[in-house]
Amino acid sequence: MAHDTHDIHRSRAEYEFIKKKRATEMRGQLTSFAMMIFLTLIAFTLVAADFSNYLIVPIILLLAAIQVVLQLYHFMHMSNKGHGTMAFFMFSGMFVAFTIVLAMVAIVWW
């Protein structure tokens, strides 16, 4: 049936190994989180420090893009295997999203 799975019988060594692997992954997640906080701080500091708009806008957009990649690939596990179709969905969505924003910003002028 839809909820059935094959029974798993792990040896003690296998169990310890997978537990350790998950703990290592979790430390990686913490590193991503620290980077996201850092990127956010840079973005807010740049704006508060009142640099030129031509400098700030591309940089904070780039920082946002990096932060979103970290969220998608680490927090949402898109870097794990078996996510090829998911990546295809998301990149198609992003392509349409980018086109919509470009079209509206370029065409609407009032």
Add this chain to the structure above:
Amino acid sequence: MDLNKRYTPQTWPDHPETATLEGKNKFVGFWLLLAAETVTFASLFATYLALKDKGPSGMEFSAAGLFELPLVFAMTMLLLTSSLTSVYAMYHMKNHNFKAMQAWLGITVLLGLAFLGLEIYEFNHYVHIGFGYTNSAFSSAFFTLVGTHGAHVVFGLSWFIALMLRNAKRGLNMYNAPKFYLAALYWHFIDVVWVFIFTVVYLMGVIG
């Protein structure tokens, strides 16, 4: 279909969210939804960018004069931290530690509620000073974009709370593990959208 089959950390699958056919289907369907949501938010962002600081009336309010960075910074930190706490919840889900997962989800919900409280305070403040939904094209576009995100936060929080209460006595099994995993994915997506809101609406708004 044996929903009540008991698992231990030793017999729990590596990827419980996709270990069953039902889980796999939900997983694919949910990512398709997230891709569609990306397009939904893009249309709202595009509308906002096109109508930013545009009238025809109500021009006394502009993005540069309206937004307060300290409040937005606090909201950003709350939502970003709640994204991490839901990662912790899923870490414990994969280790089949139900109590720890519920505890981290509880923290996630509290952080989400704090974010929502600040957003309600912010909107209330704007309406109070005269910047209501019908004030200008700018105000309508702003409230629609940020409000739709806020509605997602409300839905995400309700989803977490419903899952936590419904499964409180069940513990983790193959039936509810995919549900918890998808709710966490949804919560991360809400943070992804917020990253663009704080960058495009607030930061780019403050610099004019």
